[in-house]
Amino acid sequence: MRIGELSRRTGVVTRLLRYYEEQGLLESTRSPNGYRDYAEEEVDTVLRIRGLLASGMTTRLIRMLLDMEGVRGTVSAAQCTRTVAGEVAEELARVEERLRCLSQSRETMREWLTTAGYPELLAQPA
Secondary structure (H helix, E strand, O other), rough: OHHHHHHHHOOOOHHHHHHHHHOOOOOOOEOOOOOEEEOOHHHHHHHHHHHHHOOOOOOHEEEEEEEEOOOOOOOOOHOOOOOHHHHHHHHHHHHHHHHHHHHHHHHHHHHHHOOOOOOOHOOOOO
């Protein structure tokens, strides 16, 4: 699919998609006329990138994470240096803290909605 379609399907502007590609987060091939062509699975990749960025991760760490998950396949655990492993461990600690904070906020909102008399709103998707 071309960049415009990827943009429509993900809600991410084309400028950001090009940036993701520059950062090594997204891959495309080029057609003979120079247009970018993205594989279907890149829709999920872009949505994942957006979520990770929203959680506070840097593009550098997102690239490492995508590599570790095999999305890109350029980094393997067997070749991981202690420095990289340390960076991953530090980021994991930050993620754990964000999750703790988000869980606490979620419980506060649930309790508030219940106390306010709107528990039925808890079952509704966002």
